[in-house]
Amino acid sequence: MAGDQVTLLDFWSSPFGMRVRIALAVKGVKYESSEQDLWNKGALYFQMNPVHKKIPVLVHDGKPICESLIIVQYIDEVWKEKAPLLSSDPYERAQSRFWADFVDKKLYELGKKICTTKGEDQEAAKKDFIESLKLLEGELGDKPYFGGKTLGYVDVALLPFYCWFYAYETIGNFNIEADCPKLIAYCKRCLEKESVSKSLKDPQKVFDFVVMLRKKLGLE
Numbered sequence: 001m002a003g004d005q006v007t008l009l010d011f012w013s014s015p016f017g018m019r020v021r022i023a024l025a026v027k028g029v030k031y032e033s034s035e036q037d038l039w040n041k042g043a044l045y046f047q048m049n050p051v052h053k054k055i056p057v058l059v060h061d062g063k064p065i066c067e068s069l070i071i072v073q074y075i076d077e078v079w080k081e082k083a084p085l086l087s088s089d090p091y092e093r094a095q096s097r098f099w100a101d102f103v104d105k106k107l108y109e110l111g112k113k114i115c116t117t118k119g120e121d122q123e124a125a126k127k128d129f130i131e132s133l134k135l136l137e138g139e140l141g142d143k144p145y146f147g148g149k150t151l152g153y154v155d156v157a158l159l160p161f162y163c164w165f166y167a168y169e170t171i172g173n174f175n176i177e178a179d180c181p182k183l184i185a186y187c188k189r190c191l192e193k194e195s196v197s198k199s200l201k202d203p204q205k206v207f208d209f210v211v212m213l214r215k216k217l218g219l220e
Helices: 015-027 043-048 068-078 090-116 119-140 153-172 181-190 203-216
Strands: 006-010 032-035 057-060 063-066
Touching (some): 006 015, 015 068, 015 153, 068 153, 090 153, 119 181, 153 181
Antiparallel strands (some): 057 063
């Protein structure tokens, strides 16, 4: 919509912020990016998300929308003329929301455990992580995207974690592609889309960031 004022409060390595970037890119929405300092949060940050105090926050014409999956749905509803991310079919929409929620509850939490634990705890997290990816791989099947022929809601939810895989693998000493070749091939194929490739960050930089966090936690 012409004249819209859109600002994204974000932190560069956040997979949740990357979701919003992909959705905005797919829709062709121009926006201002406001990088936040997670260790020194400013007044705007607290003003726009006083409840959870988390990024990302999308500010549309002065109104804040919080939580990445809710933001992606909002973007899909407001800029509905181009590239729908959710199906018009209620059942298919419900399935998409289920798998996006699965990504949040499994991949994020297990990835965090891989990066912040050692020994048996880390081994258990790695095992659960691969099992979760295999479930996603099964759901993808032979489709080009989770929703079918076009990039959709589940893809937007999942793909940002791809640039974190290198950190998980290096710290956890395992290989995701060996167990989930179809899923990795899918991620690489999606990277051919400019809306995805320009929204994701360099895996090496993400790894360096995780190493810095591990040092802060006394794990390095």
